[in-house]
Amino acid sequence: MGYNKPLPYPNSETKPFWDACRDGILRIQRCSDCGTNRFPPTGVCPACQSDRSEWIEASGRGRVFSWIVVRHPVPKDVYADKVPYVVAIIALDEGVRMVSNLVDIDVDSVQADMPVTVRFDKVTDELTLPVFVPADGADRGS
Amino acid sequence: MFNARDKCAIAGVGFTDYSRDSGRPVRSLASEACLKAIQDAGLSVEDVDGFVSYNFNDSVPAIAVATELGVPAAGFAVDFLAGGNAANLIVLNAIAAIEAGLAKTVVCYRAMNGRSGFRLGGGREMAAHGITQFTAPFGWITYPQAMAMWCRRHMIEYGTSAEQLGGIAVTLRENAVLNERAMQRAPLTLDDYMNSRMIVDPFRLLDICLESDGACAVVVTSAERARDMKQKPVYVSGGAYGGGPQQGEDLFDAIRWPDHAHNYSKYIAADLWASAGIGPEDVDIAQIYDCFTYSIVMQLEGFGFCKEGEGGAFTEGRRIARDGALPVNTHGGLLSEAYIHGFNHVIEAVEQLRGQSGPRQVEGAEVALTTAGAMTCGSAMVLHN
Numbered sequence: 175m176g177y178n179k180p181l182p183y184p185n186s187e188t189k190p191f192w193d194a195c196r197d198g199i200l201r202i203q204r205c206s207d208c209g210t211n212r213f214p215p216t217g218v219c220p221a222c223q224s225d226r227s228e229w230i231e232a233s234g235r236g237r238v239f240s241w242i243v244v245r246h247p248v249p250k251d252v253y254a255d256k257v258p259y260v261v262a263i264i265a266l267d268e269g270v271r272m273v274s275n276l277v278d279i280d281v282d283s284v285q286a287d288m289p290v291t292v293r294f295d296k297v298t299d300e301l302t303l304p305v306f307v308p309a310d311g312a313d314r315g316s
Numbered sequence: 317m318f319n320a321r322d323k324c325a326i327a328g329v330g331f332t333d334y335s336r337d338s339g340r341p342v343r344s345l346a347s348e349a350c351l352k353a354i355q356d357a358g359l360s361v362e363d364v365d366g367f368v369s370y371n372f373n374d375s376v377p378a379i380a381v382a383t384e385l386g387v388p389a390a391g392f393a394v395d396f397l398a399g400g401n402a403a404n405l406i407v408l409n410a411i412a413a414i415e416a417g418l419a420k421t422v423v424c425y426r427a428m429n430g431r432s433g434f435r436l437g438g439g440r441e442m443a444a445h446g447i448t449q450f451t452a453p454f455g456w457i458t459y460p461q462a463m464a465m466w467c468r469r470h471m472i473e474y475g476t477s478a479e480q481l482g483g484i485a486v487t488l489r490e491n492a493v494l495n496e497r498a499m500q501r502a503p504l505t506l507d508d509y510m511n512s513r514m515i516v517d518p519f520r521l522l523d524i525c526l527e528s529d530g531a532c533a534v535v536v537t538s539a540e541r542a543r544d545m546k547q548k549p550v551y552v553s554g555g556a557y558g559g560g561p562q563q564g565e566d567l568f569d570a571i572r573w574p575d576h577a578h579n580y581s582k583y584i585a586a587d588l589w590a591s592a593g594i595g596p597e598d599v600d601i602a603q604i605y606d607c608f609t610y611s612i613v614m615q616l617e618g619f620g621f622c623k624e625g626e627g628g629a630f631t632e633g634r635r636i637a638r639d640g641a642l643p644v645n646t647h648g649g650l651l652s653e654a655y656i657h658g659f660n661h662v663i664e665a666v667e668q669l670r671g672q673s674g675p676r677q678v679e680g681a682e683v684a685l686t687t688a689g690a691m692t693c694g695s696a697m698v699l700h701n
């Protein structure tokens with residue numbers, strides 16, 4: 175059976191992000207006028223209202239801002255094989271946040287502010303998901 | 317800022333049974349609650365000229381209820397596409413309409429088959445369009461999962477504990493035990509809470525509100541007209557609706573929200589209290605939106621009942637119990653009475669201020685706070701008798 179979890183439907187604003195993930199690159203937008211970084215992608219800079227922006231490559235490094243451990247799968251048939259799993263809000267070093275999974279860690283060992291780095295997991299031919307793993311030296315638990 | 321202090325009042329309330337399976341269309345629930353509210357005010361359908369509601373495409377438009385009830389001139393029929401954040405907004409909207417002359421007497425309601433029909437907690441579509449493409453592919457799908465992220469942040473910043481959350485669930489259940497319309501009336505202990513299943517850490521099953529079929533309605537009219545009606549008027553002295561910066565594209569999207577340890581309440585509190593001309597110290601009872609135990613903690617802080625970070629401690633020592641300094645959710649709340657998307661809080665506040673709450677009546681209750689919302693935006697009112 176194929177991949178049965180929610181798939182992103184990129185649009186003209188978000189396609190550059192997902193395309194880059196397929197190439198193993200984490201991209202965010204930067205305002206071409208005031209230089210403010212932003213994510214998720216939008217057309218207008220909330221800091222200066224400029225509509226000129228460019229994509230920059232993020233370092234892929236960040237810290238855990240908040241996290242949850244999903245133990246009860248919803249929908250059950252879709253996530254029964256995945257629980258328990260960690261969803262985290264990651265504060266990237268570039269000053270924006272991103273929601274992702276924190277993997278390669280004991281789910282009870284996650285700590286606030288722990289350093290993490292991106293890893294790219296290919297789930298279908300079209301889709302590569304950016305997930306995060308503890309940075310080198312961080313405690314992964316048992 | 318709301319500038320209609322005491323100019324309008326709630327003159328009637330109505331509600332259906334709350335159940336897990338109503339066996340009826342949502343429209344039928346809505347019509348029953350609205351007609352009961354009209355009759356409670358001593359009015360007939362000819363006296364009503366407005367209907368306002370909110371829904372997530374899980375209910376019927378206001379005009380459908382007016383049609384079923386045979387209201388001859390339902391001129392102001394308005395529907396908000398919104399969640400529990402609108403549970404007080406619809407009353408404020410009715411007041412705005414009355415003050416502007418768009419309507420004279422307005423019925424506000426929320427109706428849902430929230431258990432047997434469309435379940436808000438049940439997850440979303442697998443095709444992740446729009447902002448959802450940055451959340452759902454990671455298995456971040458349900459409201460408990462969304463809100464648990466906020467709760468965790470509060471725990472990180474302030475050390476809020478599972479025992480404190482459990483104490484809230486236990487206290488609200490005490491109130492529901494006394495409430496004949498509550499869906500959960502079996503007494504609860506802190507052990508029961510601690511042993512309940514972990515759904516999405518840090519939330520156990522008993523941190524999460526019920527799912528309910530049912531409807532609630534109130535009649536809003538000018539204070540002058542209300543004084544000539546059947547019931548003792550409950551005046552709306554203050555109100556506010558809104559939130560902070562960078563709320564995101566929908567209720568779920570809070571990726572850009574400044575700090576998830578604080579919600580909408582911190583941003584609307586000053587306007588709320590200024591509009592009412594009182595402060596949190598003047599409140600006798602508070603019906604606080606409790607889709608999750610934790611949302612009470614956040615709003616106690618945001619609305620100024622305690623300092624930021626002290627909401628968990630505030631709930632200890634029976635301070636929010638029916639016999640405490642600030643009785644909270646005297647009906648049992650969304651956690652133990654029913655989940656009518658927060659509108660049942662308004663019903664409870666009105667009944668308390670009328671002195672009609674039977675065994676759970678808080679003696680001498682004169683000023684009530686009602687709140688609606690848990691995340692980036694919400695609404696609140698100050699009511700008094």
Ligand SMILES: [Zn+2]
Pocket residue numbers: 205206207208209210219220221222223224
């Ligand atoms: Zn800019």
